[in-house]
Amino acid sequence: xxxxxxxxxxxxxxxxxxxxxxCAITAFSxxxxxSSARWHARDSGxxxxxxxxxxxxxxxxxxxxxxxxxxxxxxxxxxGKLPAGFAVGTASGEFVSVEAPAMGKLPIKATVIHLTEGPxxxxxxxxxxxxxxxxxxxxxxxxxAAGTPLQALVIxxxxxxxxxxxxxxxxxxxxxxxxxxxxxxxxxxxxxLPSSTGVIGWRLPAKELAEDIVPKAIxxxxxxxxxxxxxxxxxxxxxxxxRSKTLSDGTRIVGVAKGAGMIExxxxxxxxYIMTDATIEKSKLxxxxxxxxxxxxxxxxxxxxxxxxxxxxxxxSCLKPLxxxxxxxxxxxxxxxxxxxxxxxNGEGTGHVIRVRISNFPGSEYDARRMGRHLVNSPxxxxxxxxxxxxxxRIAAAIGSFMGKFFPNESVNEMSLSLxxxxxxxxxxxxxxxxxxxxxxxxxxxDAQMGEHDDFPKHQKFVEIGVDFGGSGSAVTVLGSDLTxxxxxxxxxxxx
Numbered sequence: 001x002x003x004x005x006x007x008x009x010x011x012x013x014x015x016x017x018x019x020x021x022x023c024a025i026t027a028f029s030x031x032x033x034x035s036s037a038r039w040h041a042r043d044s045g046x047x048x049x050x051x052x053x054x055x056x057x058x059x060x061x062x063x064x065x066x067x068x069x070x071x072x073x074x075x076x077x078x079x080g081k082l083p084a085g086f087a088v089g090t091a092s093g094e095f096v097s098v099e100a101p102a103m104g105k106l107p108i109k110a111t112v113i114h115l116t117e118g119p120x121x122x123x124x125x126x127x128x129x130x131x132x133x134x135x136x137x138x139x140x141x142x143x144x145a146a147g148t149p150l151q152a153l154v155i156x157x158x159x160x161x162x163x164x165x166x167x168x169x170x171x172x173x174x175x176x177x178x179x180x181x182x183x184x185x186x187x188x189x190x191x192x193l194p195s196s197t198g199v200i201g202w203r204l205p206a207k208e209l210a211e212d213i214v215p216k217a218i219x220x221x222x223x224x225x226x227x228x229x230x231x232x233x234x235x236x237x238x239x240x241x242x243r244s245k246t247l248s249d250g251t252r253i254v255g256v257a258k259g260a261g262m263i264e265x266x267x268x269x270x271x272x273y274i275m276t277d278a279t280i281e282k283s284k285l286x287x288x289x290x291x292x293x294x295x296x297x298x299x300x301x302x303x304x305x306x307x308x309x310x311x312x313x314x315x316x317s318c319l320k321p322l323x324x325x326x327x328x329x330x331x332x333x334x335x336x337x338x339x340x341x342x343x344x345x346n347g348e349g350t351g352h353v354i355r356v357r358i359s360n361f362p363g364s365e366y367d368a369r370r371m372g373r374h375l376v377n378s379p380x381x382x383x384x385x386x387x388x389x390x391x392x393x394r395i396a397a398a399i400g401s402f403m404g405k406f407f408p409n410e411s412v413n414e415m416s417l418s419l420x421x422x423x424x425x426x427x428x429x430x431x432x433x434x435x436x437x438x439x440x441x442x443x444x445x446x447d448a449q450m451g452e453h454d455d456f457p458k459h460q461k462f463v464e465i466g467v468d469f470g471g472s473g474s475a476v477t478v479l480g481s482d483l484t485x486x487x488x489x490x491x492x493x494x495x496x
Contacts, residue, residue: 057081059243061334063342065459072239072456073227079244080225083252083277085317087114087223090232091216095158095205099165108158108198108205110213111232112179113273114221115317119149119191122279122318124286126293128265128310135161135168135204136194137311139176143193147282150315151191153273154179156209157235157258158198162308171206172196178210182218195311197258197271198235226275230256233271236490239456241342245331249323251278253331257312257339261348261491265297265310272297272312272339274332278322289314292332296340299369300479302347303487304377342457344479349452349486352385352445353479355462360473362410368474374402375465376480385463386482388449390441392417392424399467414470420444421464452486 059079066072082088089112094105125144127137143150154175161168176192185191196204222228230240237260244254259270274289293312314332322328345353354376361368375381378398384391395417403412417425419441424431432438448461462479 058245059338061338063338063457063460066456067458069239069456076230076240076242077225077227080227080230080242080254080256081244081252082223082226083254083275083317084319085115085117085277086226086275087116087221088112088226088229089114089217089219089221090228091213091220092232093208093213093216095208097159097199097202097205099202106158108156108208108213109232110209110217111153111155111229112214112217112221113153113155113229113275113315114183114218115151115315116223117317117319119151119185119187120316120318121147121149122282122285122316123150123193123313124282124289124315125193125311125313126290128307130306130308130310132163132308134196134309135164136172136196137309138169139172140193140195140311140313143190146190148190149187150193151185151187152179152183153193153195153313153315154214155195155197155229155233155271155273156204156213157196157233159196159202159204160198160200160309161196161202161204162200164201164203166203168204171204174206175204175209175214178214179218182215193313195271195309195313197233197309200308226254226256229273230258233258236260236348238346238454241339241346243335243338243342245335247278247323247327247331249321249327251320251322251328252276253278253328253335255335255339257343259302259307259343260346261303261305261487265293265300265306270307270310270343272336274312274314274335275317276314276328277317277319278328279318279320280316280322280325280328284325285314285316288329288332291329292336294365294369295333296336297343299372299476300340300344301373301377302344302350302481304373341460341479344481345450345457345460347481347487348490349484349488350481351450351452351484351486352448352463352482353450353461354381354385354465354481356465356467356478356480357475358467358469358478359475360469360471361475362469362471362473363407365474365476367406368476369478370406371399371402372467372476372478373480375399375467376478379483382481382483385445386484388442388445390419390424390438390445392419392430392441395419395465396425396430412469416466416468416470418466418468419464421466452484 172194177189230242253276255274257272356372380394
């Protein structure tokens with residue numbers, strides 16, 4: 001059922017009236033704009049600050065268009081209703097970098113995700129394969145290998161705690177200990193999973209986090225929406241990213257993610273957290289998360305740089321019975337694929353999102369994804385799309401380069417290419433038919449263009465590239481972004 005903006009605004013007024021003044025969720029100050037999102041009556045399951053029984057919407061598989069930032073934020077706030085057994089709190093603070101004290105006081109945020117009903121064995125994670133992983137990744141891998149139950153996650157932005165001059169693992173553990181002490185967790189620091197994102201090489205301001213920022217975040221814990229976490233984990237992200245899905249049995253999945261640059265994941269994304277109240281066995285959750293990441297986060301690239309801090313965690317409070325693992329799997333795929341697309345659309349300076357659909361590739365899905373990322377990472381292809389220039393020879397050249405290097409014995413004689421649904425290459429020759437086609441292809445790119453400085457996603461359009469090798473083989477979809485002046489500007493001045 002479609003809900004008009006007028007009706008949605010009226011509904012938001014009702015929600016605001018139900019909320020008490022102690023409510024920690026600030027985004028309800030704007031009208032709630034709902035597209036075809038489905039509304040469900042939910043039990044508030046209050047154990048931390050909460051206000052009343054609210055209604056939760058799922059995000060649409062394809063997000064609607066938004067006219068303003070306020071519309072986008074309201075939509076995400078409503079869609080971020082936390083699954084049963086979860087609370088989220090965030091807080092801000094300041095620190096002075098030991099490595100660059102002349103920069104003065106710098107802002108930093110902490111996010112705490114708390115399982116209110118006790119620790120869970122049902123959690124899964126995937127981490128970066130970078131050979132210089134962040135210290136929180138090392139701690140996380142140790143927790144995963146040990147099978148340690150979790151009851152909380154703590155995330156900070158601004159400093160990634162990667163190869164710092166001090167003892168980064170000890171710093172991460174001290175922040176975990178502060179969370180455990182403040183929440184009186186029976187499992188202590190080992191039941192807390194840390195994550196960090198931000199500048200590489202700087203020491204983590206563990207004292208400021210443990211003594212000031214984390215306690216404030218715990219004091220702000222609320223059980224209503226995950227949207228605050230989506231906001232607090234951002235670094236150069238232009239807007240928060242959240243996806244949600246409610247299953248037919250009433251169980252719920254909510255995911256948040258951050259990432260805008262240094263993104264060509266080889267396991268997951270920059271940072272992603274998926275919460276569910278479904279009862280699911282640990283090994284099953286790990287298998288599903290790994291498969292979901294291959295389909296989503298491992299099939300995107302913004303700039304070809306693999307992060308040192310990539311982490312995706314799925315954690316289940318196991319408070320509700322799960323009727324169908326297949327439905328859960330499909331819902332998890334929808335959430336992770338939605339978040340991966342959001343990451344690319346939100347990329348640093350991104351003006352176009354490129355969607356490459358590869359079919360009948362003469363190799364594995366893994367290699368098909370490699371080829372797709374090679375294509376979307378081509379600087380020449382990126383720049384042509386940035387300028388709405390249908391310089392289609394660059395697409396064929398990038399594909400030919402990959403195939404020549406890695407599949408030299410495979411024929412490409414049957415390969416065809418399309419751009420915007422129009423065939424542009426077939427039978428070893430380009431299909432170029434004059435100014436009308438040139439204008440059509442350029443128009444397709446221009447229609448998918450976004451503003452390089454937009455702080456919310458106005459639409460969900462793609463520059464569509466099809467690559468069909470003919471015969472039979474693997475099929476994958478890979479997402480990438482163009483290359484703009486803004487990307488260079490952001491990364492030339494990242495630390496400040």
